[in-house]
Amino acid sequence: MSSAPPSAGLNPAQLAAVHHLDGPCLVIAGAGSGKTRVITTKIAQLLVSGYRPSQIAAITFTNKAAQEMRERAKSLVGNKAAKDLAISTFHSLGVRLLREEGSRLGLKEQFSILDSDDVLNVLKDAGGTVDINQAKRWQWTISLWKNQGLNPTQAAHAAKDEDERAAAAVMVRYQERLSAYQAVDFDDLITLPLKLLTTDTEAREKWQNKLRYVLVDEYQDTNAVQYELLKALVGERGMFTAVGDDDQSIYGWRGATIENLKRLPQDYPALKVIPLEQNYRSTGSILRAANNVIAGNPKLFEKKLWSEYGDGEPIALLVADGEEHEAERAVARIQALRADGKGPAFKDFAILYRANHQARIFEQALRRAQIPYKVSGGQSFFDKAEIKDLCGWLRLLVNQDDDPAFLRAVTTPKRGIGHQTLGSLGKFSAQWKCSMFEALFSESLATALNARAIAGLHEFGRYINDLQCRARHTEGETAARAMLMEWLKDISYETHLLEHEENEKVAQARWGNVLDFVDWIAKRCGGQHSEEGGVSFTEPKQSVLDVAQTISIILSLAERGEEQDQVTLTTLHASKGLEWPHVVLVGVNEGLLPFKREDEEMTLEALQEERRLMYVGITRARTTLAVSTLRRRKRGRDTVAGIPSRFLAEMKLDEASGREDPREKLKRLRAELAAKADKADNAAKPAD
DNA sequence: AGCTTTCAACTTTTT
């Protein structure tokens, strides 16, 4: 290792942020200003100045972000030091605190953590209803209260209408049930540690001593309770660095509050505020548009992004006749840019939209153009244990040499084949360099295993072969559903769930997921009819095995975390923190972005949050950005006139091309238009 | 009363 300081190559503002170690520090990190680099470098700097790794806590909002930060830290400070750093989400830090100190709150060490589905069941029970939506509304309301730091009594006080009073009443019983079960929900993972640290001096001193320095990422996303927890953790010393951007606060609707940014200078008069304004991501045109838009919001901290890169391409404005046309234009743009010179990869493109349902039309258009794509979000369905079980079986049907799948299928549900047998089978297959499934029918298997074990394995093997055969020859939705249900009956999966789950309600929920899964597969087996661009066409029917194959591919790619070359489709919310060379921001219309419900008026706060969303969208782009607006848009059954979003005017696109001579500009624009028309023509031909 | 049909609406999401 060289002796260069960890902060080599940082700009002055970044350096100031890294080296301000002896007091509270707030870094206002504009989009693309290298904030993760600042955090990891600061961690390294803290180590240099004498902190031990275990004394430094870095807090993020998602596990993914924590993972990434740990990777970055690892490459900077080495494996050994990085291992002991307390890099985690607010929630996992909460878990750690409660596991160690929970007894002080009357919580046993092995308390259970309820996920969202579990909570819903408890709420139905506590509220005496079967109405899932009612339960969901309670869940939402109660969660917001808890995130504001309200207990049931305070919540009852805060309740404004009949619905909220009912929710508050349910909340009392809900909390009682949680403590009776020795269970906590996600919100408790913040509120209970806070309660502990504020009421128990001994615990507070212990943890303030343990975690000497705290860094918080995405600080603008903290809610009231998280703020208090941070305060309790850092105590009087106030040794922390908060990194955030008030202009990228887009989670107000789930309890995040920029009050936390306003309060910080008041609560910590010694606070050093350092804005990072140099952007290392986008071209001048893009940054100018972003700055112009966000200028419409009141400023909490003054900052203006700038970049050393040139203006680059002007921002393209697409005006589409309708949703289909918009999708075609977006696809044509991708094809045109790819036809250009070196040609960017598909993964260099993203299509950004306000609401999930907007994705569908773009999916269709991309499929028709044979462009690979992925829709971000969702997919967590496949992480559920019961779904993983069944996917194990499906993977085995697709590829019998998939040993992990074999092990999962052969042991779930239990069928009298234990680890002894499987251990021997594994050794045998390793010796003969074949898969476990292949080994199962080998004649020399008798040398390794007794007859009873072999008989059991053979039965399983025959069943798999039979099932594979059925899966290959079953097509169509109804037949597929019947076949899958028969399979589940064959392996007694429902019984398995009921036996292995202590709580019958949880088992029922899991079985419900299984049925959803069956449904999902069956739907894909039936031919799908769709109308696309006036052409009606039918996807061919698929066999169950075909669908299983698709699932296997998705799973193996996800498992390896491999990035494929595909266009990204994502909501603006989910795009925060990401970037692409080429971005198309679609549906930039009044009503959609800014979003407004039909019957409600938009508050100023809501509009400002929508504006920040627009700002986030613009700043995702590195080299080119296209914004697209609809001239007509669908609303339910009928089509209404589309009003261009006010944010388009705020971008001041005509000014954005700079101080160019008007005549020159006209000439250039004409040439560009002609070139684009050519490209679009060329690109359109092979697509049809 | 309980069923079917029709109509209109349609955020954003992590732990």
Added chain:
DNA sequence: GTTGAAAGCT
């Protein structure tokens, strides 16, 4: 393309 609510039908 789905879901929930309200109107209409038996």
